[in-house]
Amino acid sequence: MTATAAPLDLLLLPTWLVPVEPAGVVLKEHGLGIRDGRIAFIGPREAALKQPALETRELPGMLLSPGLINAHGHAAMSLFRGLADDLPLMTWLEKHIWPAEAKWVDEAFVRDGTDLAIAEQIKGGITCFSDMYFYPKVASDCVHNSGMRAQIAIPILDFPIPGASTPDEALRQGIELFGDLKHHPRIKITFGPHAPYTVCDDNLEKIRVIAEELDAAIHMHVHETAFEVQQAVEQTGERPLARLGRLGLLGPRFQAVHMTQISEDDLALLVESNTSVIHCPESNLKLASGFCPVERLWQAGVNVAIGTDGAASNNDLDLLGETRTAAMLAKAVAGSATALDAHRALRMATLNGARAMGLESEIGSLEVGKAADIVAFDLSGLAQQPIYDPVSQLIYATGRDCVKHLWVAGKQLLDDRQLTRMDEQQLTATAIAWGQRISGHSE
Template identity: 90%
Template sequence: MMPPAAPLDLLLLPTWLVPVEPAGVVLKEHGLGIRDGRIAFIGPRTQALKLAATEVRELPGMLLSPGLINAHGHAAMTLFRGLADDLPLMNWLENHIWPAEAKWVDEAFVRDGTDLAIAEQLKGGITCFSDMYFFPKVASERVHNSGIRAQIAVPILDFPIPGASNADEAIRQGIELFGDLKHHPRINIAFGPHAPYTVNDENLEKVRVIAEELDAVIHMHVHETAFEVQQAVEHHGERPLTRLGRLGLLGPRFQAVHMTQISEDDLTLLVESNSSVIHCPESNLKLASGFCPVERLWQAGVNVAVGTDGAASNNDLDLLGETRTAALLAKAVAGSATALDAHRALRMATLNGARALGLDSQIGSLQIGKAADLVAFDLSGLAQQPIYDPVSQLIYATGRDCVKHLWVDGNQLLDDRQLTRLDEQQLCATAIAWGQRISGHTE
């Protein structure tokens, strides 16, 4: 006779449960049970109510889904939000952002900016994010303290950056951080060569060798603009993605961020290498960088995830809004109203993101044994009525203000819109103080 199972730590009873895998499924009047930070039960409400549970939470009018995964961003850049708007990419970078970073970015900046970004993301339903910014050790400490999950990509460039005097030092820091955190339950360290135009072949070779040795992922801006590709062809005689393929960087551990320019050869390289693409539609729109052909990639079998990019080029870390933009833009780019439907858009913001980050065995869908990274969206409001398909309503008619509750590893980090571990008022006050310093105002 089997011994009775231990009581659930928490039983959640939403109106709708959307597991994401299998695709397109919406479970009505079902419950989800959590034990030891993992999903231990999914089944009909009647069956769920027969189980012993330490706590039972009714979630009427709510849709419970996997937590959203923001597959690309620069967290601490929240402190540059709105600093240099309405400019093309290279002007924005070279004449505004890089000088501002040289002047202001230190460990305190990264600490405070990352805290602000984490809080904003938690309130928007994001349970896991990818960060690529300076002083990655500081960022990983903030992630550890906050309870959120993250991939920290250590930035590598050919020239000095805040916290690293050259590429070799950045790579050394990455190796050390990878070793320190390889057993961390919520933090993964990746290597982040910034872009093909800021990292030479020699340093890319070093990154490839180390990533292979450590089985680490590589996160990189690639084909963000037509100008980047054109310049590479003029100077080096090949497209950046071709060069990365020749150097052996592409593969299932490679995350190509942006990819607004995709030729037939590029598409073949992505498919054959099983690389992932991280789509950042709002940043690409705002910087007029171009359009990633999401539907074309999807139909070819490329894994496409979604990211916000940094708040300096977006200007928010709103992945639900980003996903809506992605769905609408995909239709316009493909010239087809059936491109990237709501269910696939939600998959792009959850399971596809997990797959890109190499975490799809742990997160990204609601399946027994996976980590309890969950978000409850309140669809009971005026603007969501009537509800025919709750996923469609979530993507096309719901803003991040409808995020009600959020859990990571079964720990509740947002309860009725309130952060449980972070002080929202203090974060706002700190951000305002930084803004006054940066803008030169001290009143």
């Protein structure tokens, strides 16, 4: 960047800068410059200080990384956090969550729950999230107003859902929303058939055709439990992933969420189709759904991203904590202490998520020209000392309370742990009021 160029809007001077691409690199005493919402400069501190900048921020003891990407969740379900804990998946869904949704979910619920989730995620270092829930237009309005980035998956099931009485109606709404937001700089619309056991072949075929026409992604729960796979094999003689392959849904635009059950044939299908897998370790652990073999997938060349799932089954939207769990679990499942090291774990929580959503040219790493979606982690605390490898320290010794600042497209959404565009007290009060209504303490 020459000195004659327009001045930077903001120059950040952290102790460490972790670009994620190239892999494994840690830049010490470097600066990052932002202009017009994009990364315009990365270079040694000395060169950075020669860049004309409208604002310069010293970030001593901080690590700058790409914003975390939460590749799967159900944002509005934050209002069901802790509602029905310690139950198996189908009992949890059929006896508790689905009845609660039928009773409570409307546009107001989705708006308030999504706002709560967005605020929690910003405070946890997340700059982009994938959401799959009812009233997707309401959720996209929340994202638009918050300044955050998101992939909104249109939920499609064979039976009526809040906001859409038929799958065709849900698809029509999805196509309309896709058209409305096609040029939105921070929102991407995808199609979200719920799961192989809730969507028939005819509807999957319709979704495939529409997604192909629009060049849209498909986001779906697949192989979440052994029971799901076993039931499909007993009923049809076919594993769900094989069925999706036969129907032509798998491919680089397909995001297979969970995948705790992976046979050799499943692995070959994932590799051959270039399908992404979204790993949600804590939800899988809590619901005893099984273990996604992350290292096996990674070594085979499958793109694995990470998601929290919804707060009703996690119970938090803490992607940094999720990434630590993923790294630990990968080692236990692979039987190897070298599986999913800290640097690869961070890549899974950033660039791999961007790649799964088709956004890798825009976000997921700190590179000149990309959108300035950035998080600053404070590693100056007692519990982070001494620091040999700041990325190891981030993954294994740091909690989301160390998230200090956050920018999306160069706009600061978190400044010294304070939300800049959302009222935390109001969000908390609203969530408490919903909790009282849902638990029956007030009408």
